[in-house]
Amino acid sequence: MSALPDPAPPPVVSLAGVAKSFGAVRALRGADLDLHAGEAHALVGENGAGKSTLIKVLAGLYRPDAGTVALDGEPVAFADTAAAMDAGIAVIYQEPALFGDFTVAENLFVGRQPKGRFGLIDRAAMRRDAAAIFARLGVPIDPDRPAKGLSIADQQLVEIAKAISRRARVLVMDEPTAALSGVEVERLFKVVRALREDGAAVLFISHRFDEVEALCQRVTVMRDGAHVSTDLLADVTVEQLVRRMVGRELGAMFPKQEVEPGEAVLEVEGLTREGLCRDVSFTVRAGEIVALAGLVGAGRSEVVQAVFGIEGRDAGRVRVGGRELAPGDPRAAMRAGVALVPEDRRQQGLLLDLSIVRNATITRRNALARFGFLTGGAERRAARDWSARLHVKHGGLGNAAGTLSGGNQQKVVLAKWLATGPKVLIVDEPTRGIDVGTKAEVHRLLSGLAADGVAVLMVSSELLEVLGMADRVLVMREGRIAGELSRAEATEESVMLLATGQEAAL
Amino acid sequence: DDDGGGGPDDGASADPNAEFETGLTYAMLPKSVNNPYFEASSAGAEAAVNTLGGEFEYTGPSDASASSQVSYIDTLSQQATDVLLLSANDPNALCSSLEQARAGGTVVVTFDSDVDPGCRDLFVSQVDSAEVGLSLLEMTAEQIDATGEIAILSATANASNQNAWIEAMEAELASNPSYADMELVDVVYGDDEDEKSFSETQGLLQAHPDLKAIISPTTVGIAAAARYLSGSESKGAVALTGLGTPNQMREFVQDGTVTEFALWDPTALGELAAYTGAAAASGIITGAEGEVFTAGGLGEYTVGADGVVTLGPPTRFNAENIDDFDF
Amino acid sequence: MTDPTSFGSRLRGAGRALATWDAAIIAATAVFLVAASMTVEHFGTARNAGYIVLDLAPILLLALTMTLIVATGEIDLSVASTVGLTGAAMGVMWNGGMPLEAIMPVAVLLGAALGAVNGLFVTGFGLPSLAVTIGTLALYRGLGYVLLGDTAVADWPRLFTGWTLGRIGDSAVPNVLVPLVVLAVICGVLLHATPVGRSIYAAGANPVAAAYAGIAVGRLKFWLYVASGAMAGLVGVLWTLRYSSARADNAAGLELTVIAVVLLGGVSIFGGKGALPGVLAAVVLLVSVQNALRLAHVSTEALTVVTGSLLIVAVLAPNALGALRTALRRRRTTANGRTA
C-alpha cells in the first residue's frame, strides 16, 4: 500500500480490493484507488490492465465481484449509472457514446434537460447552456447540429462538455485526449484545473506522460488488474512508472530507421471534397514515412478516406505505383496494395460482435481460402500469429472483439491491415489509446515496414509521434495543405505555426 | 371425366335399402374455423352424427387457405376418418390429398364450396347456383322497381360459389327482358373481411352516385354494407339485399336499412352433408345420378348430375318472419 | 499438421459454435421428434414424415435465403408475395400456350427480377428494407391479382404435379427432399465456409467497418435479394405444381412463418449472428409440432398459441438460464468472499 500520509478528510472516493471477472478473464483482481478533493490523480497502466473496468465499477456500470466502493468514507453500492451520477460522479468514457439523432445540445443534457412550464423541456435554455459550455471550452461546435457525422475528436469534445457541465464532485476521464491535439488538450486542462481548484476530485487516465505531468499531482500504476503503486508525481520519473507498468525495460521510443526513399508509390493530385478538403496534392515514396499533421477537424481523415476510396471525391486524382485509382472504390485500392487503418476503431474498424479471429482476418478472407472455401484453420492460425506479434491481450481468440480493452481493440485493427502486406499503408491515429510499451512496438513495426519499401502515410494528432517517426511532415489547415516540412525542419513550433496559421498558441 | 360421380366403392352398386352404419367417424373441415356460418353447419352435422351413432370432429385451419386445408386433409386421411365433410378453399389444390384420402377408404363429401367433381364423392349444394342468382335478382327488382344501377359486393375474388352466382346474375340480366332497365355497374370484393367490405361499400356509393341497389351474396359483406348504409345519408335510398344470417341482419331490417334478404339454413346444410356422407359410407348411395336417400328429419333427397345433392331454395327473411329464426 | 493445438482448437471451436443456440434447438427438435413418435399415433410413420417434408419444403427454401439476408441485418417481407406473383405469371404463360419446361425457368428468373427490385430500393436508394419489402409485399401480391384476377389456372400436366408429390423410386423419400438438401447444403457452405459468408456476417455486424475492409456491402446485399427472389420464384413453381393451382393468393401470409423460423433458429434480427443448422432445425421443429398437434386432435386455437409460445420460450429460456447461472455464481463468489 501507499506509504503516503493521507490528508485529514477521508478520500472522496475510495476503491479497495475491487475484483471483477468477465467469464474466464479476470479484469480486476484487487484494485485500490483513493481520490481526494482538489486533486488530479492519474491512472496509468498497460492496455488491458483494467483501468477502464475500474472506472466502470466506479460509475455504477459494473457491479464488482468483490471489494468495496466508498464515498466520503461510507461504503456504497451503485445500482446503475444514474445512482453514481446522483452521487456526483461524472465520467468521460474511453469510447464516445453520443446519440446520433439528437442535436449536440440535447446530447449534453440527456436525462436532465432544463424544465420549463408544465414540466416541458425548455429547449431555448438548453441551447443557451450548451453554447455557454462550449464557449468555456473554446470549442466551436454548433450546438444545433445533429451529433451524427461528428469526427471522433469532436465527439470526444462533446463528451468532455457533457461531463464538465455536470459540475460533479468527482470527474473521471478515460483517455479523453486520445484523439485531441495540443491546442484542445491545453484548453481542456485549463477547464479541468479550474474545476479542481473549486474542490473537485479528478481521475485522469492517459497513455501520454507529458499530459499526466502537466495535469496531475498523484499517479497510480496498475498492472494485470491489480494496484502496483501510488506516488506523488514529483517523486517518480517516467522511466520508473513505465517499468512498473510493463514490468520490464523499454527500448527506444521512436525507433526510426533511416531509409533511402525509393520511387513515388502514392501520388495524390488536386484532391478536393466539397466543404471538407481542397486541392490536396502530395506524394509518398517507397520506404518513406510521411505524416499528415494538423489540428482536429483540419480534414486529414477526410483526405485519407478519399484516397482509400471509402468516400468519393469531387475532383483530383490518386495514383498508386503509377496506376490511377477509381474514385469511391476501396476494393480497387486494396487490389492496388493500399491499406487504411481508420481512426474510429469501433465504427470503422471492428466487427464488435464477431470473434477476434474474424476481425483479424476479414481483410484476407479471399487470400486465406483454399479453392474458394474457408474452413477456419487458416484463419485461426493467421489470427494467432498476428495477435502474438502485437501482444494482443485476450481471453480467447473466439471471443468477441468488443470484449477487448480499448488499446487491444486498436491492435486488432492494426493487425487486420498489416496482415494484407500493403504497398501503401495509411494509418489514421494508429496509436490512439495504445500503451507506451506497445506504442514503441507499433512504431518499430511501421519503421520496419518502411525499411522494407512500404510507403507509409501517417495521420497523427500526437506531435511527438509525428516528429519522431516522419521523414516529411505535411501540415493541414482548414482542408488545405498549409505547408511541408522536412524531418530536419519539423519542430513543435514550426508544425504548430503552420497548423494554426499564427504564432503557436502553446 | 368418366368417374365424375364415382362412389366410394367404384363398381359396386348402391343398395337403397341398406341401413345407416353406426360407429363411423366423421370429420368436418370448414374453410376456416371461428366462422359463425360454419359453426352453425357443424352444429347441424354434429346433431345428425349423434343420431346416426357416429363420432364427430370439427377441425380446420384458422386462415381460409387451401394449403392449410391440405395439411388437415392429410392428417385426417392418416387417421382413416370414414367421412370427410369439406368446404373447399380451392377447387383444385386439394385434389391430390383428397385422392389419397379416398384411396384410404374415406368418403369425401363437399358442402357449401365444391372441388373438382373428380376429387370427391358427393357435393351438398346449398342451392342451385342459378336459383340463388335468380332469387337475388328477383328481390332486388322488387325493391327498386327493376330500374336503375346495381352493384355487387362479393367475398374473395376466387370464391367459386360467389363467382357462379355472379355469372348466373349477369346471364339473367342480359337475357331477361323484364330486367332490361337494370344495369350492373360494378363488382367489388370485400374479401369476407368486415372492414374491407365496409370501405368497399363506401367506395361503391361514391363512385356511383346513382346507385339504386347493392347485392351482397356473402354474410360478412351484407352485414358490413348494412352497417355502413344505416349510418350514412344513403340509408333507405339505396336498397341492400343478398345473403345474410338473420341474427346479424335483424337490427338493420328493424331500422329499415334492409327490406329483404335471403339465406339457406346453414345448420340444415351441415345436417344434410352428414346424412349424405353417412349414406355414401353405408353403401346406400354411390353418387350416381338419380339415387335416393333419406336425410333424417330433412326428408328425402335425390342425387343430381355430377353427384350433387341440393338442399333447396333459399329462405327469404324480412320484417315479418325474421324473428322466427335464430342463427 | 505438426501444430498439436490446431486440431484440438479446431474441435473446441466447433464445439463452442455448437454449444450455443444451434445445439439447443437441434437437441430440442430431436427430443421432440422422439417424444412425439412415441406418444402421438401415426406421427412416427414414413408416410407422415413424407407429409412433414412436403409441408416444410416451401418454408425451408424461403428460410435459406432469408437467413442470408437477415444475417446481413436486412429483411425480406415480400417473399410470399413473390411466390404468389410468380405462380400467377406461370398461369398466364400456361394459358398463353407456353410449354411448362420453358415456364419454370422463366418463373425463377421473374422471381430473381422481383428480388432485384427489392435489392435496388434497399441498396441503390438506401431505404430501410423492412419498409421497402412491406411496399413490395403489397405491390407483388397486387400484381398477382392484376395478372390472374379471380381465376385459378389448374390444368397443369400430371407428370409435373405428380413429381412434386411423389417419392423417389420405391422408397419413402419424397422427391422434393432432393432440391431441399441440395439447396440447403449450398447455402450452408456459402454462409459458413466461403469468403462470401464471412462478408455476409461482417456486413451484418458493422456495415461501415465491412466497407472499410473492402466488402462491397451494397452489391452483396443486392445479390442476396436477387437470390431470395429467385428462391421465391422456385417456391412459386413448386407451390403451383404441388397444389396444381396457380392463383394470385398462393402462399399468402407465409412471410411471417418464414421470419418466425429464422428467428427461432437463432439468427439475430440485427444481423451478424446466427447459423443455418439452427434454422433448419427450427423449420423441422415448427412444422412437426404443428403436425403432431393436428394428429393429436388439438384445436387450431391451441396450435396458434403453441406456435407463438415456442417462439418466445425458445429465446426466453436460454436467457433466463444464463441470468440464473450468473446470479448463482455471484452468490457463490460473495459467499466465498465472506468466509475467506
Place this chain on the structure above:
Amino acid sequence: MTTVDARTGSAWLDLVLRFRALGLLLALAVLVAVTASLNPRFLSGQSVRDLLFAAAVTLLLACGMTVVVLTRGIDLSVGSVLGLSAYLTGSALSATGMGTAPALLLGLAVGAACGALNGVIIHFGRVPPLVATLGTLYVLRGVVYFAAGGSRINASDLPPGFLDFGSGDVLGVPYLFAVAMLVLAAVAVFLGRYRAGRDLYALGSNPEAARLAGVPAGRRLMTAYVLSGALAGLGGVLYAARFGTVDASAGYGIELDVVAAVVVGGVAIFGGSGTALGAGLGALLLTVIDNALPVLRIDQFWQQAIVGALILAAIALDRLVSVRAAKALRTKGSHVD
C-alpha cells in the same frame, strides 16, 4: 463559406428537419386534389366523415407503434391486442350494457396488460422485440380464438349509446377521430417535450450510450410497450364501436398496415428518429389511398398493387428529402464560425 450562405442553408435545413412531414402533407394534398377533381363527391361531407372514421383506428395504433419503434423496437402484436380488446369489451358491453366511458377504460386496461406482457418479455427476458411480439401476435390471437370461438358479437347486442359513440360526430368530426387526434397530440407532446419521451429516442438512437447516461431502460421500455398495447386496446374499443360486429378475426393482419404507416410517416425503423405527427400523417395518407382508389373506380385487382407502389414512392421521396438535408448539413459543417 459566407455567412449569407450559411444562414439560408440553415433556414432551409431547419425547415426540412423540423417539418419532415412537409413532404407527406404535400403528397396528401396532391392525392386529395387529384381524386376530388376526378370525383367531387370525394370531398362531400359524408365522404370526408367516412375517411376520418376509417383513419381513426390506424392513427391510434400508429401513435403507439411510433413510441416503440423509436426505442428500436417493434410491436407486431397490435392486431391481436386489438382483436382481444374488441372482443372482450364487446362481450362486456353486451353482457352488462355498461357505458361508453367504462368500455374505453376496459379496452385500455386489456391493451395495457398485453403491452406489459410484451414489455416484460422484451426487457426482462431480453427477447428481441420482433421475436417477442411475433410470438404474442400468435399467442394473443389464439386467446381470441379460444374466447370467441366461432361466435360473433352483433350490433344488436351492443348498447345503443355505444353505437352512437361509434357513428356520431361533433361539428362533423367523428368522435372516434377526435379521440385519435387527442391521443396523437398527447403522444406528440410527450415524445417531443418530456424527459421520459426524449429518453425513448435516446434508447433507440444508441442503447449503450443510454445506459451510460443513466436512462432507466427498463422503466422506459415498459412505458413504451404498455402505451402501445393500451392504444391498441383503445383501438379495439373504437373498432367495436365503428363496425358494431366483432368476431375472432378483428384486426387480423393490421400490424403490417400500421408498420407501413409509421415507416411512410418517416419514423426510422431502427429507432431514434421520427415523430408521432409524421406517423399520423402516414396513417392518414394510407387511409386516403385506400379510400380514393375505389372512388376513382380503379379496377379492383389493381388496387393492392397501387397501394404497394405508393408506399414505395412515399418512402423513396422521404429518403430523397433527407439525403438532400444531409448533404446540406455536410457543407454547413460542424463548426460555427
